[in-house]
Amino acid sequence: MxxxxxxxxxxxxxxxxxxxxxxxxxxxxxxxxxxxxxxxxxxxxxxxxxxxxxxxxxxxxxxxxxxxxxxxxxxxxxxxxxxxxxxxxxxxxxxxxxxxxxxxxxxxxxxxxxxITELVSIREQLKSSTDLNEEYRRLLWQAEMTGRDGSFIVASPVMENIFKLAARIAQVSSPVLIQGESGVGKDVLARYIHDCGEEADKRPFVQINCSAIPETLLESELFGYEAGAFTGASKKGKVGLIELANNGTLFLDEIGEMPMSLQVKLLDVLQTGRMFRLGGTKTVETKVRIIAATNTNLEKMIEEGRFRRDLFYRLNVIPIYIPPLRERREDLVPMILNFLDQNNRKYNMKKKISPKVVDILTHYAWPGNVRELRNIIEHMTVLAERDTIDEKYVPLNVARAALTPLFIETPDYFSSFNLQEINEVVEKAVIEKALATFGSMRNTASHLGIDLSTLVRKKRKYNL
Missing domain, CATH: 3.30.450.20 (PAS domain)
Incomplete structure (x- = not known):
């Protein structure tokens, strides 16, 4: 048999x-x-x-x-x-x-x-383009030689160093704290760390977004519960995600959204390797690696009393910061071609992207980072009626932002040397320029890299 x-x-x-x-x-x-x-x-x-x-x-x-x-x-x-x-x-x-x-x-x-015939074809097009410099052509050639498995792109020195570090720390079980803006690929890096570990295919990788589950349910999801622990609980009880991740990795995304009451219990798991199910009296032994991620400033949250300092220190044993896409532009062209290739495979297409479109995309700030880039490439691939994606398929907001010079004219001198006063003058000018350029408050806040509430407060401060 x-x-x-x-x-x-x-x-x-x-x-x-x-x-x-x-x-x-x-x-x-x-x-x-x-x-x-x-x-x-x-x-x-x-x-x-x-x-x-x-x-x-x-x-x-x-x-x-x-x-x-x-x-x-x-x-x-x-x-x-x-x-x-x-x-x-x-x-x-x-x-x-x-x-x-x-x-x-x-x-x-x-x-x-x-x-990679398509990639070589694009490279040849760009070679004949007079408005692209040598560095830009180098990046395109690098795209052909980059390992492209559909999950991540490593072309910039900073990302190369990050993934080298990730491969090293995969061999130990120390907690990792990954920080970076929304959409930079924190979940991808967490999975990569797990996959680089010994016998990764035999060990569980469990992921939970702490902001996506109501506070009343998050505890039972993480720690599980015994039969009859609360009204509506299953008669058989339930195994929590921490137990499911035993001998593997538990990835806690958006850790900054975890309630203070649960932070205490998580800290205890990290320190002792033991936990209790809700309503339970029996100790559950756990051997799990915790990888946490956040796009918020945890140190600021600690000062505001919204995050435990002791938990931060326990999680921050190996800190990794993933910079936003606008700060590692060497990754842009390889990612554009990678996502184009993925969509061609997904939809059985043979679309190409014009050098002009690539030029526009590389001048855009990408406030939504890799997630936004992936969505826009799919948008253009699906909508393009011909095999070549030209400028008319670039979303209007992207084209306008990419082609609008975002310089701020500052005076040759200031009335004082007080840095706080100078910063306020420049900050007001930047916000005023951004509001005029991007229109809506939400879009402006996204491009400025700040929360909408912060933008509202600063707009009121400067009477804009």
Whole structure:
């Protein structure tokens, strides 16, 4: 019976591989072709019968295929990535990795082949554009070479350092506090930290948004409850998310929204590794890694008495700050192309994006960060009637904000050297300019990077 179940699982696995959008190519330890899926044949333009049982190195030497990574992997026993231009005009990013046996012998070389013809085409368009500088072209080329698995983009030095740090701390269980504006990808980083850990696929990753659940329900969701703990409780009781995350990771998003009463209980879990269900008297042992995230200033909340200082110190063992997208513009072009690629796959399209549109998008401030960028790329991809997305499909508010110079004219001198007075003069001018540019109060607050209530208060202060 188990043999039959394993056989069915194998059949299902090969069906999944065969249906992959990317090309999948497999050789043995001597570089002889073992398997390739239909997507690889389509991307490479090669014939399955011609490849069957042949040695890949010999095929390259004979000129039957332009190039391959697998022969280099067999020689070096290390992963290899190349951009290969196939004879029928398709360019592909090929990544090959060695697969070793328990005795260290090379058993297989696994290759993933991704069609990047569209990206190369965009690069060539931008090369001929006279209004784009060398740095901009460099970023576009970097987009082709960036690891693009659909979850994150690492092109800027600051993000590269963040993900290097994340990979290191994944090997320990210390609490992590991720801070940054809404939409920068705090949840993605939390998941990455978990996935980089040992045997991540066997350990749970549990996520909860502390602001999305009413205060009266949040405690029971986190800690669970015993049968009959309160009116309406299940007769069987319920396991809480902390228990579900045992031996894994609990990601607490928007930790700043957690009520003070629950902060005390969370602190106790962090300090002792023990907890009680609601209505329970039996101690529940937990071994869980806590990763918390927030877009609010917790230190300010501590001063205002809205967040516990001791909990902050327990969570802030490893602090990580993700800067907003406007402060790491090297990531913009790779992200634009990555999201375009995702949408083309999702909707079975072959849309391209014009250099002019890319230029507009790179001059926009992106107050909604990566989340806003992803949504706008999907918006343009779906609405564009032709294969090339041009300026008319850029949302009006984005185009206006991107093309409007947001400079503030300040006097050559001030009436005093008092920094507070100078800051107020400049702040008033910035808010006045932003209100005239962005229209609504909510839109203005978003672009200024402040809360709507803060903008209302400052507008009243300066009589604007």
């Amino acid at each position: 188990q043999h039959l179940e394993a056989e069915e699982e194998n059949k299902l696995l090969w069906k999944i591989i065969d249906s992959s959008y990317d090309g999948i190519f497999l050789t043995d330890g001597d570089c002889n072709v073992v398997y390739c899926n239909e997507a690889y044949l389509k991307i490479s333009g090669l014939d399955k019968e011609m490849l069957k049982g042949r040695n890949l190195g010999e095929l390259v030497k004979a000129g039957e295929i332009p190039d391959a990574c697998s022969p280099d992997v067999v020689k070096t026993r290390k992963p290899m990535t190349k951009v290969i231009d196939y004879y029928h005009g398709v360019s592909a990013l090929v990544t090959s990795i060695p697969v070793f046996g328990d005795d260290g012998s090379l058993l297989r070389v696994f290759s993933n082949v991704r069609d």
